[in-house]
Amino acid sequence: MSSLYTHSLLSHSIAKFVMQKIVFCGRLVLILAFFSGCDKEKVSEDAQITLGRELFHDTRFSSSGEQSCATCHPDGHTDNRKWHFPAIHDSSSGKPDSLKTLTLWGIAQTGPPYLWSGRTTGLYEITKLYTDTIMGGLASHEELEALVAYQKSLVAPSNPWIRNDGELTMEQQRGKKIYETKGFCSPCHPAPTGTNGFVKDIGTGGFFKTPSLIAMYSKSDFFHDGRAKTLRDVIHFYIADPENKLRDHDFIINLSDQEISDLIEYLKSF
Ligand code: HEC
Ligand code: HEC
Numbered sequence: 135m136s137s138l139y140t141h142s143l144l145s146h147s148i149a150k151f152v153m154q155k156i157v158f159c160g161r162l163v164l165i166l167a168f169f170s171g172c173d174k175e176k177v178s179e180d181a182q183i184t185l186g187r188e189l190f191h192d193t194r195f196s197s198s199g200e201q202s203c204a205t206c207h208p209d210g211h212t213d214n215r216k217w218h219f220p221a222i223h224d225s226s227s228g229k230p231d232s233l234k235t236l237t238l239w240g241i242a243q244t245g246p247p248y249l250w251s252g253r254t255t256g257l258y259e260i261t262k263l264y265t266d267t268i269m270g271g272l273a274s275h276e277e278l279e280a281l282v283a284y285q286k287s288l289v290a291p292s293n294p295w296i297r298n299d300g301e302l303t304m305e306q307q308r309g310k311k312i313y314e315t316k317g318f319c320s321p322c323h324p325a326p327t328g329t330n331g332f333v334k335d336i337g338t339g340g341f342f343k344t345p346s347l348i349a350m351y352s353k354s355d356f357f358h359d360g361r362a363k364t365l366r367d368v369i370h371f372y373i374a375d376p377e378n379k380l381r382d383h384d385f386i387i388n389l390s391d392q393e394i395s396d397l398i399e400y401l402k403s404f
Pocket of ligand 1: 190195203204207216217234245247248250251257260261264269281285
């Protein structure tokens with residue numbers, strides 16, 4: 135007789151089942167098994183972070199009962215989509231209709247300020263803003279503290295664009311040079327997080343926080359309103375191209391096709 139084990143990441147438990155029978159009906163697989171016990175996983179994690187992770191995935195705070203923080207921030211990252219939140223969006227940012235979800239990976243290193251408007255400096259305050267408004271439910275002080283602790287524990291997983299030995303590829307090295315010199319990117323986007331935390335008007339229609347560049351390789355729909363689909367579109371915004379509809383800013387740079395490709399390779403290494 136064989137056993138089946140399931141692992142619950144949220145409750146840190148491992149359940150054991152004794153398998154009786156497996157029935158295949160087309161694409162449906164029926165498993166008949168008896169529950170035979172549950173073990174708490176031994177974790178060294180802070181209990182507050184564990185509670186925060188549970189709450190982050192809990193739909194209890196949403197008025198529809200369907201949404202959790204993780205709906206838009208899967209694994210704490212970004213769903214790469216735009217959302218319309220009149221309760222949170224700040225009109226000083228040029229009244230955007232909807233804003234792209236920001237990643238929470240590395241937030242302990244990158245923030246404050248928070249939100250595209252950069253108007254919020256406390257992670258507790260913005261977490262409360264979310265539970266009170268968009269989600270429509272109320273969280274206790276203890277729950278908010280736990281959600282903050284969980285968010286601060288979020289870091290990006292290892293980057294598949296970085297070589298195993300940690301060295302940059304030839305292309306990435308060339309891109310880094312452009313980034314730091316003629317591309318003029320590093321003053322606003324300093325490594326390793328890629329943000330100086332400043333709120334700037336770079337010609338995208340208002341003042342916006344310089345976003346972190348963490349896990350660039352996994353993102354799409356860039357800028358606060360997602361106007362640039364790809365990293366190439368982002369670079370095109372920054373370079374002088376008279377045909378470019380996105381171009382409406384005052385620091386003009388010139389890069390060849392090869393230099394643009396190298397710069398993209400380097401951006402993906404963040
Ligand atoms: C419906 C989608 C959605 C849900 C649900 C959601 N968020 Fe967000 N989140 C966003 C968007 C969009 C932004 C950017 C909004 C802005 O800047 O005004 C954002 C931004 C943030 C930021 C700011 C990050 C930074 O770097 O400035 C934090 C913190 C945050 N969310 C935490 C949460 C928490 C905690 C929850 C659950 C209580 C939550 N979010 C639920 C979409 C969502
Ligand atoms: C003067 C400061 C400044 C300079 C210089 C600058 N940026 Fe930015 N960058 C910003 C701000 C502010 C935003 C957000 C604008 C918005 O969303 O409307 C941004 C957005 C981005 C984004 C989109 C990130 C996302 O998650 O949506 C990328 C990628 C980026 N910049 C790369 C670069 C590169 C590459 C260079 C150099 C060629 C550069 N930036 C130069 C301030 C700057």
